[in-house]
Amino acid sequence: MNDNNAVDTVRDSLTTARDSLTEVHMTTPLDTIVGHGRARRRLRRLTGLAGAAVVAVGTVLAVMTLLPASHPAGHQPRVQLAAWTVVQRPGGVIHVTVRELRDPAGLQAALRADGVPASVSFGNGQQTPCRTYPGGGFMTSANPALINSVFPGPGVNIRPSDLPSGAGVLLAFYQSSHPQPGRPLIAIEVAVVQASQQCTGS
Amino acid sequence: MEFAEFYESARDDCLRIVLLNVGDRQLAEDLVAEAFTRAWMSWRKVRELQAPQGWVLRTALNAHVSWWRRHRREVALGSHDIAVPADHDDAVAKELLAALRRLPLRQREVVTLRLLLDLDTETTAKVLAIAPGTVGSHLHRAVASLRAAIPDHDGKEIRK
Numbered sequence: 001m002n003d004n005n006a007v008d009t010v011r012d013s014l015t016t017a018r019d020s021l022t023e024v025h026m027t028t029p030l031d032t033i034v035g036h037g038r039a040r041r042r043l044r045r046l047t048g049l050a051g052a053a054v055v056a057v058g059t060v061l062a063v064m065t066l067l068p069a070s071h072p073a074g075h076q077p078r079v080q081l082a083a084w085t086v087v088q089r090p091g092g093v094i095h096v097t098v099r100e101l102r103d104p105a106g107l108q109a110a111l112r113a114d115g116v117p118a119s120v121s122f123g124n125g126q127q128t129p130c131r132t133y134p135g136g137g138f139m140t141s142a143n144p145a146l147i148n149s150v151f152p153g154p155g156v157n158i159r160p161s162d163l164p165s166g167a168g169v170l171l172a173f174y175q176s177s178h179p180q181p182g183r184p185l186i187a188i189e190v191a192v193v194q195a196s197q198q199c200t201g202s
Numbered sequence: 203m204e205f206a207e208f209y210e211s212a213r214d215d216c217l218r219i220v221l222l223n224v225g226d227r228q229l230a231e232d233l234v235a236e237a238f239t240r241a242w243m244s245w246r247k248v249r250e251l252q253a254p255q256g257w258v259l260r261t262a263l264n265a266h267v268s269w270w271r272r273h274r275r276e277v278a279l280g281s282h283d284i285a286v287p288a289d290h291d292d293a294v295a296k297e298l299l300a301a302l303r304r305l306p307l308r309q310r311e312v313v314t315l316r317l318l319l320d321l322d323t324e325t326t327a328k329v330l331a332i333a334p335g336t337v338g339s340h341l342h343r344a345v346a347s348l349r350a351a352i353p354d355h356d357g358k359e360i361r362k
Contacts, residue, residue: 006345018219028231033239
């Protein structure tokens, strides 16, 4: 059998399989698609993409500072390691930069110490016991744009005081599947989740 | 074309093709929804592409490797449907689809765009941002693997 015949045979078999699925229909309404897209655009703006300074971080990632009053304001690194940095910025914003996918537990602890109940995972295929936060759990998914350009970059900004009561932040960092020049090497997915012992450790 | 029109016309076809690739009804729905969400966000760019449906399919297949999808699948959704309705689970389809799902991602992308979406080599190459010759070599290897999974008329698998 030559190549063309083999291609035709495989094509016929695959299209037959596909055509047998005529009763399978997409159930996600257009409004949901558009709504998620709008929510992500808002989040993208709020998290200060492309190096923009953080302004008010909307209703989801935002105020009611949990930081002790003795914490210094400014840009001094709260915790700085080779792999990642946590910085407190004016207005109670916690800025996270990840350069290497190492020590997620340390990053999670550092964020917790700064008032961010967080679940941090590094790498593809990680599983989590977290549950999305009711009424606002879905924030974004697989959106490499949340981390700007190539590291070291502005990273992620979180205003813990704006988190709803009982909510935490899920941060999943992973190696970009398709690294391209000018694109992030590390991608991040963010969601607001229910804080719990299993998820955020508090 | 407006996004709503595109979504209406392409969503079911995309879902069926992704379902063949991943074998899980709910996961396929999530992946396609994710891909269309990204298409909506980049609609000004996507609408100008020669094959926007190819862009959606590629995005959906790549989203499959996303941690978030696995998370949502296990945490938010809890349970998922069986991949393909039972009446399609004949031996040939099962073997072929299992072989398709075992292919490396790039080969699955090429098979999806060339054979299931019926894009030509040039368009497939553009969607995947690779050379046309690379499309051909991936297709050649993928077809060899898939062909071996299709029994001949005597019920034996064909080995090249």
